Amino acid sequence: MSTHDSLRAFVTALPKAELHLHLEGSIQPELALRLAARHGVRLPGDEAGVAGVREAYRCRDFSAFIAIYLALSRCLQTPADLCDVLDALAGRLAHGGVVHAEITFTPMTHHRRGVPLEAMIEGLLAGRAAAAARGVSIAFVFDVVRSLPDQADGTLAFARSVAARTRAAVAGLGLAGPEHERYPLTPMLPVFEQARADGFAVLPHAGEFVGASNVRAAIDELGARRIGHGVRAVEDPALVAELAARGIPLEVCPSSNVALGVYRSIAEHPLPRLREAGVEVVLATDDPALFGVELVDEYLRCAAAFGWGEAELAALARASLAHAVLDDATRARLGGAPDTPL
Ligand SMILES: [Zn+2]
16 A cells, blocks of 8 residues: 555544535536436536536636536525435545535525525435435535625524524534625624524634635624634734634635635645644535545645645544534544544
8 A cells, every 4th residue: 555545544534524515516527417407407518428517617717616606506406406415425425534514505595596495404404314324414504695695684594494403403604705895794793693692603704715804804793613714814913823812713625725716736825834823724625526626635635735644634633523513422422522632
């Protein structure tokens, strides 16, 4: 066995949590084509079959990325669609040693297209049960789109409906969409305050395409428990020190950042600088199908770029479980040890 193969086996065997993963971005080309055929949806590249869709997935500019993302979203119309996606995803997660996943889903974009809320709830919970049968625990992060603040109330109501059926199925409320000053947080603040009062974690994207100020706002105004991406915090040393002191973790997705042009290469990624400054980080894939990466690959790419060995990789795996939105009994059952120093 080569060193690379043995490190892959080592990382695969570590119990891990995947904490930043979008349901729509997890759909592999083969499944995407089956879902598209089910509903008569056209996918970019579908005239050339699986290979064409796979090639379209490789588009590396942001508008192509959004076009594919929206086409995949249109394939999700029935409970069976959602269940099939989650079941397939859970199979891949289990294969990579992921025992718990917090999966982002944007209910209101589907609802706006006419998908009934009840159908989504049914599909998500059925998919969660299918994942459990594969040994993967799932909790959802329901996210609000920054540019659509009117839908924040509906998103929280959706989270409450799911929680009323199965409380453990809801990790929290997220925030995604364009990071632009045109879309201030102000109109959404009461919704996030209510979410916190309900016991939902606040898990926003911030500091991906825009600098440290959005990370600051996510902490100060939203009360974020973790930050999705957050890597641009590195541009503000005082903020880095505060993230470290307060133990607010960043969900870092290096392959996504490179694919979408936030950094030119993993070697240039600020992840090691953030870790050295004492910031808690967890590795994640963001959109594994679109970026052609599984969580184990993300660990191995960082190991290769930064010279990390087994000790660093095991610490990252422990961190992923430590920062999951889980009660301590569930965390311990899944292989995490909350009392173990990271
Ligand atoms: Zn994301």
